[in-house]
Each structure stands twice: as C-alpha cells, then as structure tokens.
Amino acid sequence: MKIRPFWVILVLTGILWVANLAYAQSQKLDQPIFVDHYVDMWWEESPFLQFYYLANKEDRSIVQSVELGDWLGSPEWGIDSEIAEVDQFGRYSLRRVTVQFNHLPEIQEQQIFHEVTVHFSESPSTVAQIGRIVVHPPSDGTSPFNDNTHSSGDYDKSQLIPGEVVTVESIHTSFDDLLQNQFFMKAYSPKLRLLSKPLADGMRDFKEKYWQEAPGVDVRTVEFPFELQQGEPLIVSSTADLKFRAVMDIDIEIIGETATKEPFKEKVGYISYPQFTKQEIQQLIEKRTKAVPNE
Helix, strand or coil: CCCCHHHHHHHHHHHHHHHHHHHHHHHCCCCCEECCEEEEEEHHHCCEEEEEEEEECCCCCCEEEEEECCEEEEECCCCCCCCEEEEEECCEEEEEEEEEECCCCCCCCCEEEEEEEEEECCCCCEEEEEEEEEEECCCCCCCCEEEEEEEECCCEEEEEEECCCEEEEEEECCCHHHHCCCEEEEEECCCHHHHECCCCCCCCCCCCHHHHCCCCEEHHHECCCEEECCCCCEEEEEEECCCCCCEEEEEEEEEEEECCCCEEEEEEEEEECCCCCHHHHHHHHHHHHCCCCCC
C-alpha cells in the first residue's frame, strides 16, 4: 500500500511542531534572573531602588514585594504597578521594577547583602543573587566643602572646593575589592601627580581615550593623605568599563579631617544602568543557571 504524500507531510509537520515545542519549553527560565547590582543605600534616606531582572516573555507576573534582610520594600503605587519592560531578547524580557524600602530602626554598622527574596503575583517567590547592596548607618558631621558640583558625559566628574584647609585620607567605594578593574576613579589637584605611585600587580588601567584625557591620576595610585588649601579644588572623576553590565548606584566617599581635627565624609555619586546585547543575555543566563541556552 502506498503512503500518500499528504500524510507524510502531515506526520513530519507534527513531529517538527512537537520538537519545536519541546525546545521552547527547555529554554524557559525556571524563575526570573536578576542582573548584578552594586548599590549604596543610606539608612536615613528610606530609598527607592531600581531592580533589573530577566523573565520569560510570556510571564505576566509582577513583583509584589522584596526582602533585603530585615528590610521590606514594595513598588510604590503608580510606579511600576504594571510590568515595565526595558528590552526583549528572543524568548526573554528584560524588566525593571522600582521598589521603596521601609525605614527600620537606626542601624549602627554597615550591612552588606548579596541576595534578595522577591515575591511575585503569579510566580513562586525566589531568592535571587543580586551582586552587592550596602546599607550604611547615618553619617555624622558637616561638610567642609563650600561647593560640590557634578557633571556627566563620557565620564562623571565632581568638583569640590573646601572652605578651609582639609586633609584627605582616602577616596574609595564600598566595591573597590570587587570592581577594581571594572570601575575607575581619578582625582585631580595640583599636587597629586607628585604624590602618585605605580598601579599594583593585578590592577589594570582603562585605556579608552576619553578616560586617558580626563584630568588627574588613578585613585589607586594616590599616596594618602594629602592636603587641600582653602579654595583649592579637588576633582573626582569616575567611569565604568564599557563592557561591564550591571546596575550601579555607587557613592564615592572622600574621607578626611579639617585643620581642627574634625572628621568629615563627603559623597559624590555614580549611576549607570546596563544595556545588554543578546549574547550578553545568554552569558547572564549561563552565569545564574550554569546552563547555556542554545537559541
């Protein structure tokens, strides 16, 4: 008996459909995947945080609340009450949610978190790797700087002008140990080039032309402490590697004391949100799940 071509085509079409369905199911995320976040939070500010995460495109579940240790946050009414999609990558949707955390009793010491618990409206709760979020205790003291101006372009630049003689003892972030070759800082004052030293082993310079032309020397090479006279400007510049993909809301802390031995801590900020390629999304999935999608 001859098999009619129609039935052959129908059977092959069915097999192909089942195979495609099975493949699509195998590529689905079991749970949303969160981007790395490097964020400073200050206790007194009761802050908003923006979280970026990857979900299956057809997943309509929304974030209801986020636990960060003893802190509890939820999307504020009217902000991200629906799904806020940043971009699509094939089967996946990159999303953003803005969360406001409650105000806990005063903390005395810095708290560091590497994961959050996220509760969704239609999906199981998940404990997500998050990078590093640092919650700081209240800051004391007044600023000795009369002027603190900020500008952004290829890199961020802040200029601080002291109203009195100050000694700068350090310029650092909460992420220097993690991001020493991804996040870069420069400091400029007329004396600093004479006080600099070579980069330590394992540290690399950022070779982009705009950064090489930025004023100042790499903060990692500065010989601390150094003194600023009244009215003598200090310029602090910052940038991130162009291939680095993370949410960054980083405070650069300038720490020192005045001529009367009063300690101070001044902050300048750097904020950046990631823009992924499809290949980088695949790498993110591999990093979080240890399984590489084949799409």
